[in-house]
Amino acid sequence: MKSRAWAEINLNHLRHNAKVLKKLLPPKCEVMAVVKANAYGHGDAVVAKELNLIGISAFAVAAIREGVHLRRQGITGEILILGYTSPEEFADLVRYDLTQTVVDCEYGKLLDQYGRKIKVHVKIDTGMHRLGEDYQNVRGIAGMFACKNLSVEGIFTHLGMADDSSPAGMNFSRFQIDNFYGVLAQLRDWGYDLPNVHIQSSYGVLNFPELQCDYARIGIALYGVLSTAEDQTKLSVDLRPVLSLKARVALTKEIGAGETVGYGCRFTAPYDMTIAVVSIGYADGFPRCLSCGGGYVLVKGKKAPVIGRICMDQLMIDCSGIPDVRQNDIVTLIGEDGTERITAEQVAKQAGTITNELCSRLGNRLERVYVSD
Numbered sequence: 001m002k003s004r005a006w007a008e009i010n011l012n013h014l015r016h017n018a019k020v021l022k023k024l025l026p027p028k029c030e031v032m033a034v035v036k037a038n039a040y041g042h043g044d045a046v047v048a049k050e051l052n053l054i055g056i057s058a059f060a061v062a063a064i065r066e067g068v069h070l071r072r073q074g075i076t077g078e079i080l081i082l083g084y085t086s087p088e089e090f091a092d093l094v095r096y097d098l099t100q101t102v103v104d105c106e107y108g109k110l111l112d113q114y115g116r117k118i119k120v121h122v123k124i125d126t127g128m129h130r131l132g133e134d135y136q137n138v139r140g141i142a143g144m145f146a147c148k149n150l151s152v153e154g155i156f157t158h159l160g161m162a163d164d165s166s167p168a169g170m171n172f173s174r175f176q177i178d179n180f181y182g183v184l185a186q187l188r189d190w191g192y193d194l195p196n197v198h199i200q201s202s203y204g205v206l207n208f209p210e211l212q213c214d215y216a217r218i219g220i221a222l223y224g225v226l227s228t229a230e231d232q233t234k235l236s237v238d239l240r241p242v243l244s245l246k247a248r249v250a251l252t253k254e255i256g257a258g259e260t261v262g263y264g265c266r267f268t269a270p271y272d273m274t275i276a277v278v279s280i281g282y283a284d285g286f287p288r289c290l291s292c293g294g295g296y297v298l299v300k301g302k303k304a305p306v307i308g309r310i311c312m313d314q315l316m317i318d319c320s321g322i323p324d325v326r327q328n329d330i331v332t333l334i335g336e337d338g339t340e341r342i343t344a345e346q347v348a349k350q351a352g353t354i355t356n357e358l359c360s361r362l363g364n365r366l367e368r369v370y371v372s373d
């Protein structure tokens, strides 16, 4: 509909990114598409279905309700829940055929005691100290394979500094990788058949492409952006941004020198000017910290700064230098307009964050408009 504010999702670019990323992986390694947080704001069911069509059949989400939602939308294949699921919801793991992460051995026993067969991937904490059983407790980890109600289909870890290619960052990643392979070697020695192994997220693939795994859990790179534009990665790939963010001009008005704009009168016109009210605000995920000149948008192919404070549902821009801005014109907050372009990396940087946060906080109220040939 494109009536007020929308995210335009380019499915051609999504497919392109998935294909170039798959090419970086060793032949037997598959993409596990990370579609948590509504596929980083891109619309999880549509993204998962599209990826399914090009042969991706493993997905990861953070929360069980995200997995249930995907199943109800008809997504088949493996859906791994990366986060914690409360025992109160174990029934849904079975009912919706979801795969649960074993966040530590104690939790693994709880899952086993539920009494129904549950698919799991065992997570190993190799030094990040977030989820996972300590890599030094190999006995405990081996114990998970002996639990009769656990169907252990994967074992994985997560790197805390994969995006950091400084010597210190690389050393820490190496330390984590070695710890993980140490666990695998010990399990193999004890005669266990190893299930599917995975380590890398987007930056893991870009900085450690040589790792031999069964899956790579790729999130942000699938959406065609990096967390920050400055990141140096070992491999550079031709990623194409999937998302554009757009809204409408609600109206334009002339204001006189000395008049103010918006809440708190934070903007005072230095001269007579033309401003436009744009139908998008922080509730749609456009960060409020970009108020008062902190950010800009594109209209009629030209840059227009945000003036005054960004409101929940609207923001105001200065379009004095831009002729013929009219009600209902399209404003681009992320994406291209004519020869100008605003990237998600630029907006995230202006807002003091990373693209992952910017995209995943795009609101439910935004329409998603899918483009594909």
Ligand SMILES: *Cc1c(COP(=O)(O)O)cnc(C)c1O
Pocket (backbone or CB within 6 Å): 034, 036, 082, 158, 200, 201, 202, 203, 217, 218, 219, 220, 221, 356
């Ligand atoms: C979110 C997440 C990913 C995906 O990370 P990206 O950097 O977006 O590729 C992978 N693994 C785990 C455990 C995650 O939480």
